[in-house]
Every structure is written in structure tokens, then in C-alpha cells.
Amino acid sequence: MTQLQQLRKGSTPLLVLSILSNEKMYGYQIMRELEKRSEGYFTMTAALLYPALHQLEKDGLLKSEWQAGQGKRKRKYYSITSKGRKSLENTNKEWKMFITTMQKTLEA
Amino acid sequence: MTQEYIQSLRNNLKDFPPEEQEILLDELMSHIESGEDDPIMGKNKEERIKKLMSELGNPQDLSKGFKSIYRNNRFIDFLLIVIPYLLYPFLNVMYSNLMTTYNWVDVRLDILIHLPLVVVGLWRKSTLVTLFWVSTLVIQIFAMLISAQGYYGNLQTIIWLVIAFTLITLLGNIVWHHRYDALIIVFALLPLTMLIVGIVLAIINSSADLSSMPQVIDKLILDIYINFAGFGSGYLPFYGTLITISLFVLATNHNVRWIALGFYGLVIGLSRHHLNLFDEIQGLMAPPIYLVYAILPLVLVLLVWRLSQSKAQTQI
Numbered sequence: 001m002t003q004l005q006q007l008r009k010g011s012t013p014l015l016v017l018s019i020l021s022n023e024k025m026y027g028y029q030i031m032r033e034l035e036k037r038s039e040g041y042f043t044m045t046a047a048l049l050y051p052a053l054h055q056l057e058k059d060g061l062l063k064s065e066w067q068a069g070q071g072k073r074k075r076k077y078y079s080i081t082s083k084g085r086k087s088l089e090n091t092n093k094e095w096k097m098f099i100t101t102m103q104k105t106l107e108a
Numbered sequence: 109m110t111q112e113y114i115q116s117l118r119n120n121l122k123d124f125p126p127e128e129q130e131i132l133l134d135e136l137m138s139h140i141e142s143g144e145d146d147p148i149m150g151k152n153k154e155e156r157i158k159k160l161m162s163e164l165g166n167p168q169d170l171s172k173g174f175k176s177i178y179r180n181n182r183f184i185d186f187l188l189i190v191i192p193y194l195l196y197p198f199l200n201v202m203y204s205n206l207m208t209t210y211n212w213v214d215v216r217l218d219i220l221i222h223l224p225l226v227v228v229g230l231w232r233k234s235t236l237v238t239l240f241w242v243s244t245l246v247i248q249i250f251a252m253l254i255s256a257q258g259y260y261g262n263l264q265t266i267i268w269l270v271i272a273f274t275l276i277t278l279l280g281n282i283v284w285h286h287r288y289d290a291l292i293i294v295f296a297l298l299p300l301t302m303l304i305v306g307i308v309l310a311i312i313n314s315s316a317d318l319s320s321m322p323q324v325i326d327k328l329i330l331d332i333y334i335n336f337a338g339f340g341s342g343y344l345p346f347y348g349t350l351i352t353i354s355l356f357v358l359a360t361n362h363n364v365r366w367i368a369l370g371f372y373g374l375v376i377g378l379s380r381h382h383l384n385l386f387d388e389i390q391g392l393m394a395p396p397i398y399l400v401y402a403i404l405p406l407v408l409v410l411l412v413w414r415l416s417q418s419k420a421q422t423q424i
Contacts, residue, residue: 027135028142031163045165046139050132051173058177073138 008042012052014095015042017061017080017088024079027053053078061087109157110140113167120171122362124178132174139164175360181234186357188237192225193350215252216260219245226275235282235292236357242279243299246272250303276300290416294369294409295356302376302405309397348375366413373405 019025019033027049034042056062061084066074080088114133121129140160143149149156164170199218206213222245229238249272253265260268279296286292352375355368 026138026142028139028146032146032148043163045163045169046136047165047169047173050135050170051177054174055177073134073141075138075142076135 009048011095012044012048013056013061014088014091016049016052016056017084017091020062020078020080021085021088024077026075026077030078056084060084109161110144113161113164114140117167117171120167121174124174128178136164136170181232182358182360184232185234185236186354188225188228188232188234189240189353189357190350192222193353197346215248219248219252222248223271226278230278235286236295239279239282239292239296240353242275242282243296246275246279247299247303249275290412291362291365291369294412295372298369298373298405298408299376301408302401305401305404309401344375345379348372348379366409370406370409370413373409374402377402377405 015034016030019030019037025033027046030053031044031046031049034044053062053064057064057078061081062078063081064076064078067077068074114137117136118129118133121132124132143160143163144153144156146156149159199221203213203215203217222241225241226238226245229236229241249268253260253268279300283293283296286296349372352368352372356365356372359365359368
């Protein structure tokens, strides 16, 4: 795995929490939203997204519920919990600090 | 193409309980359905499926991801079963030595020492640890009460019965929760079933027909019984249970776990844990009783395995 791939994998929980901070979504919808917000830069496979969603749910940062969708099949909607919001806030701060420091260091 | 993906994912998730498997597969099938209907994915269905497949990634990677979340505690489960189990012989020696001075140091202490393991199993949400210790303790309590024959008095007997029935309720609750997982149901109910079978066989012992079974098999079964099984503390029950349970807990392959469970059934049958109790009270039983008891658990495991396999095939 390249460094960039590792960085992308590490940032998956933060991206997912951020996307779900405003509204509940199902897996496919999260994928499309991520693609839209990052203008196609972040493309995620199901193999990366779904285990991340399940892990976040297991950690209590997300909760899920099955709801009837437009099609025949039900959809599993994920929404952020209060614990998830706190985690998002903290990770966001850390991430911003990391980027700022990284940029400063590289440009020095 | 999408059907092949789901089938491949199903195969990779084989060691998950069927109920969990279906939930995970449902979510992925819903993902596929959303993609197939989304015009963003392509002009026609073929184009959409092609893009969808590349987005889904490798089913093996996906199942690995799920396994790392839901199946990462097996070794700790294994230790929580095996270490206390290995301590049994040492505790038994200790009880025997202490009993000469303190008459309250008997099987009751053993049960009380092992009760917290049920709590640990529940706290860790470990089905295997909880089930193993619940079924072990329920059998121990009933064995103790039957062999004591009123020695502990009414109040204590009632307290022990309350504990036993609380544990049975817990066991029933776990079994209900895993009602679609034949492997867990057999693992949970086999020891208790054999206790009940033991009681029933002991009751019908007097009417057993001694001449109906071949002498060679009778002799073989009794030889195994006398040489390996002993009266409750022989090599076969101890090491047999240890090896088969270790394999059952640690193996990730569904079929290997069934084989381990089959041998576990064989060990239960040949060691005749729950018949020993009645042997001690009313003497050796008729050989056909032992023969039925030895073969029955293995037959039960094989039967449920076969049934669950044919059910899985009809689902596919």
C-alpha cells in the first residue's frame, strides 16, 4: 500500500463522519456524496466503506436503521451520534493542525 | 455479474452466522440495486453494472474487512475457555486436600469460582464463552444436586435450582438470538440434551434388552469407558473436550467447526459424563444403554449439519 493509499484509508472515518454530520444516508449515497464533495478525487470501494461504517457503528459513533427505499429492497441508513459529533470535532481540529503544520514544514 | 459477486461474498462470509451473513448481504444487494438504477453510473444498465463492479472491489477484501471487525476475538475467547478448564484438575486436587479439614470445600466452590466466567462472557459479548460456561455450570449444578440426594438441605437446594434455572433462561435467550445458526444451537444444547437423555436412559434402564446388541460392540464400548472415560474425570472427557472445543473456537472454516463439534459430540457420548452419575447411584447399566448414549450425540450433530447444509443450498 502506497503512502497516499494509507493516508486515504486513515482519513475514511473522518470523511464518513463529516458527510453524515448533516443528514442520514445509506452506503451508496455516502459514496456518491463523497465523490461529489471531493470533485471526484476521493473514490471509495465498498470494501473500504462498509467495514468503516460497521466499525464506526460498533464504536458508537454512528447508528443505523433499515428503512424502505425507492426500490424493492430496504436501505440501511446511517446517522451520526452525539459521541460521533464529538469525535468529528476533535479529529477535525487535529487534522487541521496536522495540515497547517505539514504545509509550514514543507514550505520552510 | 452482480449475482456472481454476491455468491462469492456469501462464500467468503461462510463462517459468519447465517443471520449476520444475510444482514451484510442485504446491505450490499441494496447498494447494487441503488447503483443499477442510478443514471450517474452510466447510460445503460451494462455500463452501470461495469462501473458498479469496479466500485464494489474484491469480495475477499470486503469479507476480510468484516471479519476484522466481528471475528477478531477468537483467541481471547479460546483463552477464557481453555485456561480455567485446564485448572480443573488442580482445583480438584486442592478441594480433595482441603475437604478433610473444611467440609464445605466441594463442588459448590468449583461452581462459584466458575460463575464469574459467565459474567465475563456476557460483558465481552462472547457467545462461545458464555455458552460454554453456562452449559458446563448447569450440568455441574444438576449433577451435584442429583448425587447429593438432599444432602444440602431444602434452602440450599432451592438456591442452586434458582441459579440453574437463571442460567438455563440465559442459555435459552442466547439460543433464540442465534436461532438461525445451527452450529451455535448444537454447541449450546448438546451437553444439556445429553444430560436429559442420560436421565431418561437411566429411568428406562430396567427394561433394557441385554440380548439385542452385538457382544463385540458392547465390549468395545465398555473398554473405552473403563480405560479412557473413567467416572467423570478420565482422560477422554478432559483432553477430548479440550481439543475439540479449542478447534471449534479457533477454526474459521465453517465445515471444520462442524467436524470439531461432531468430535465434541463423540467425546460427550463416549465419556458418558451424564450417565456416570447414575452408574454411581444404581450400578452399571445394560450395555445397549451405553451404546445408544455413545452414538446419539454424534448422530445428532451429523443430522443437524446435514439439515443446515440442505437448507443453505435451497437458499442459494
